[in-house]
Amino acid sequence: MPFEQPQTNPTVLITGYTDGLGKLLAINLAKRNFHIIIHGRNQDKAQAVIEELKAINPKGKYETIICDFNKPQEIADKFGKINTLDILINNAGVWAEGNTVDITPERIIELVNVNLLACLIVTRVLLPVLKKSNFGQILNVSSIGGVELPSGYFHTIYTATKFGVQAFSEALAKEFDNSNIRVMGYYPGGMNTKFFKKSGFDYKENEPWMFDPQESVDAMIFMLTRNPKVNVKRLDLINHLQ
Numbered sequence: 001m002p003f004e005q006p007q008t009n010p011t012v013l014i015t016g017y018t019d020g021l022g023k024l025l026a027i028n029l030a031k032r033n034f035h036i037i038i039h040g041r042n043q044d045k046a047q048a049v050i051e052e053l054k055a056i057n058p059k060g061k062y063e064t065i066i067c068d069f070n071k072p073q074e075i076a077d078k079f080g081k082i083n084t085l086d087i088l089i090n091n092a093g094v095w096a097e098g099n100t101v102d103i104t105p106e107r108i109i110e111l112v113n114v115n116l117l118a119c120l121i122v123t124r125v126l127l128p129v130l131k132k133s134n135f136g137q138i139l140n141v142s143s144i145g146g147v148e149l150p151s152g153y154f155h156t157i158y159t160a161t162k163f164g165v166q167a168f169s170e171a172l173a174k175e176f177d178n179s180n181i182r183v184m185g186y187y188p189g190g191m192n193t194k195f196f197k198k199s200g201f202d203y204k205e206n207e208p209w210m211f212d213p214q215e216s217v218d219a220m221i222f223m224l225t226r227n228p229k230v231n232v233k234r235l236d237l238i239n240h241l242q
């Protein structure tokens with residue numbers, strides 16, 4: 001699929017590059033000669049991904065930003081050092097489920113910081129840089145949990161943060177309507193990543209109802225590669241066959 005962006009080798013920043021969906025997207029974009037800025041919270045993990053990307057495309061350009069999104073006061077300083085960017089993908093996220101009263105206040109702060117606040121601040125800091133691009137794009141990874149209310153089991157705090165990402169994406173798309181910045185929201189269902197397990201929940205990495213994150217990568221590349229005259233403003237990729 002050709003990349004419709006005016007730039008030949010666009011610069012992309014994906015938050016939460018070091019695992020799961022972000023890492024797989026990085027691998028796919030490295031094959032397309034993107035200049036990739038890797039964000040992670042752990043230097044060793046980020047360096048390991050860079051080595052992987054270099055092995056895939058030794059001619060690619062790769063940089064890292066290390067920032068723990070649970071320390072949101074550090075975001076502006078660290079992301080403020082970026083001066084060229086065409087595509088921002090807000091992808092970092094953490095999970096929590098169960099009764100709201102069982103989620104500790106510290107964990108609530110972490111979910112809001114990583115899933116929502118970081119998305120708002122990173123975007124705010126990078127908007128002036130994206131405006132300088134011929135065609136800037138922002139793709140926010142929310143979740144189907146940020147569109148539909150669950151029934152039978154609950155992840156209320158997560159839902160609140162991801163609905164926030166939906167509201168931000170929709171409002172920002174309006175704010176930048178008919179401009180050189182295209183804003184999109186992506187809403188996936190359950191995927192095979194370590195997402196749930198890493199948050200301490202007893203899921204296998206490959207539950208029968210989960211789909212391969214490559215499906216998400218393909219969907220996101222579809223969104224990013226549309227002609228600048230259109231906007232796949234939102235895309236829900238929900239679980240179907242189990």
Ligand SMILES: NC(=O)c1ccc[n+]([C@@H]2O[C@H](COP(=O)([O-])OP(=O)(O)OC[C@H]3O[C@@H](n4cnc5c(N)ncnc54)[C@H](OP(=O)(O)O)[C@@H]3O)[C@@H](O)[C@H]2O)c1
Binds near residue numbers: 015192
């Ligand atoms: N997996 C699903 O079923 C699913 C469904 C719907 C939506 N999503 C959304 O998809 C996105 C990617 O999730 P995933 O499945 O790829 O999960 P993942 O494999 O756990 O990746 C999440 C990424 O976020 C990073 N991250 C977590 N806490 C952070 C912090 N405090 N500071 C900076 N980075 C932090 C992780 O870093 P580390 O590598 O250091 O952990 C990792 O790179 C998330 O926004 C998630 O909400 C996932």
